[in-house]
Amino acid sequence: MTQEQSCPPALLALAHAMADAAADLIRPHFRKRLEIDTKADASPVTIADRDAEARMRQMIEAHFPDHGIRGEEFGSCRTDAEWVWVLDPIDGTKSFVSGSLAFGTQIALLHRGVPVLGMINQPITGERWLGVSGVQATLNGEPIRTSGRTALNQAIVYTSALEQFDRKRHDRFTALAARRYDRGLSGGPP
Amino acid sequence: MTQEQSCPPALLALAHAMADAAADLIRPHFRKRLEIDTKADASPVTIADRDAEARMRQMIEAHFPDHGIRGEEFGSCRTDAEWVWVLDPIDGTKSFVSGSLAFGTQIALLHRGVPVLGMINQPITGERWLGVSGVQATLNGEPIRTSGRTALNQAIVYTSALEQFDRKRHDRFTALAARRYDRGLSGGPP
Numbered sequence: 001m002t003q004e005q006s007c008p009p010a011l012l013a014l015a016h017a018m019a020d021a022a023a024d025l026i027r028p029h030f031r032k033r034l035e036i037d038t039k040a041d042a043s044p045v046t047i048a049d050r051d052a053e054a055r056m057r058q059m060i061e062a063h064f065p066d067h068g069i070r071g072e073e074f075g076s077c078r079t080d081a082e083w084v085w086v087l088d089p090i091d092g093t094k095s096f097v098s099g100s101l102a103f104g105t106q107i108a109l110l111h112r113g114v115p116v117l118g119m120i121n122q123p124i125t126g127e128r129w130l131g132v133s134g135v136q137a138t139l140n141g142e143p144i145r146t147s148g149r150t151a152l153n154q155a156i157v158y159t160s161a162l163e164q165f166d167r168k169r170h171d172r173f174t175a176l177a178a179r180r181y182d183r184g185l186s187g188g189p190p
Numbered sequence: 191m192t193q194e195q196s197c198p199p200a201l202l203a204l205a206h207a208m209a210d211a212a213a214d215l216i217r218p219h220f221r222k223r224l225e226i227d228t229k230a231d232a233s234p235v236t237i238a239d240r241d242a243e244a245r246m247r248q249m250i251e252a253h254f255p256d257h258g259i260r261g262e263e264f265g266s267c268r269t270d271a272e273w274v275w276v277l278d279p280i281d282g283t284k285s286f287v288s289g290s291l292a293f294g295t296q297i298a299l300l301h302r303g304v305p306v307l308g309m310i311n312q313p314i315t316g317e318r319w320l321g322v323s324g325v326q327a328t329l330n331g332e333p334i335r336t337s338g339r340t341a342l343n344q345a346i347v348y349t350s351a352l353e354q355f356d357r358k359r360h361d362r363f364t365a366l367a368a369r370r371y372d373r374g375l376s377g378g379p380p
Contacts, residue, residue: 098346101291101315125291125315156288162352
């Protein structure tokens with residue numbers, strides 16, 4: 001029987017430090033005029049995305065130069081390493097550049113391909129969700145849990161952008177949403 | 191030439207006090223288990239919506255019993271009054287019950303049918319947007335302004351729920367969004 005690898009304290013500490021550092025670089029750009037570049041996949045990117053990821057990569061290289069990295073903006077290195085970090089400095093860049101709070105810094109850590117840590121940090125509100133394998137998930141240190149609902153018609157269904165789906169997936173999502181008690185809930189606010 | 195009615199200081203003060211009072215009643219329910227009722231139009235409502243609007247109505251009645259009120263949850267009274275308040279205690283109840291921050295308390299004041307004040311308050315983040323006729327709009331007291339962009343292809347287009355549109359409006363929105371530089375931006379975060 002194999003023992004599940006937990007997340008070593010030093011790596012958890014690094015994740016927290018990276019989220020803090022990214023937030024410090026992102027915060028000054030929120031609701032300011034920003035140059036918005038368009039990536040190959042037509043999604044936007046800003047200096048805040050790039051600076052935050054560059055800083056997180058520096059921190060990994062400084063402390064654990066043998067760790068691998070997969071980053072949203074600057075690609076991959078050493079992905080066959082025992083430990084691999086997955087970084088998205090601003091998930092929700094469109095929200096970020098619109099002045100909406102629906103974005104966050106995402107940090108994950110894989111051990112031999114298996115996730116052992118996942119963190120979402122909202123740089124403006126200071127909300128930090130943390131999942132570590134074998135430990136109850138938290139929001140700013142307080143335990144959190146899923147709703148416990150198992151009936152589909154009581155679920156809340158979200159998607160960020162229906163039009164990013166092809167027709168088949170669009171229809172599938174709409175059908176799923178329609179099975180819920182209030183189909184209006186399938187989108188954002190009323 | 192008629193002088194535009196500005197917003198009397200006592201009424202601006204009442205708007206702030208109502209936003210504060212509503213926030214105090216809404217905050218304790220955020221990210222807690224809440225009974226969700228479904229209104230006649232299939233939109234959800236909670237005790238937080240109802241308590242917040244009831245409190246705001248009491249405050250208006252206590253200070254300005256001759257003012258009219260139009261409320262999202264408890265209907266209208268004295269709508270032919272010189273001054274009429276328009277209240278939505280939680281605009282975005284679906285977001286609210288989902289634990290998302292994309293909701294707010296909306297307060298408006300009409301003088302003989304003409305808006306002289308509009309306020310949006312986010313009870314959790316403490317963001318308060320204020321527009322008063324003849325005065326620059328503010329966010330938490332700091333002046334704000336629109337982007338100044340006039341070209342449609344540089345606009346950011348948002349809607350809360352495409353599926354709330356009928357087919358014709360759905361297609362019209364999609365066509366509008368497609369005229370922008372990055373059609374992906376028409377929805378929420380990437």
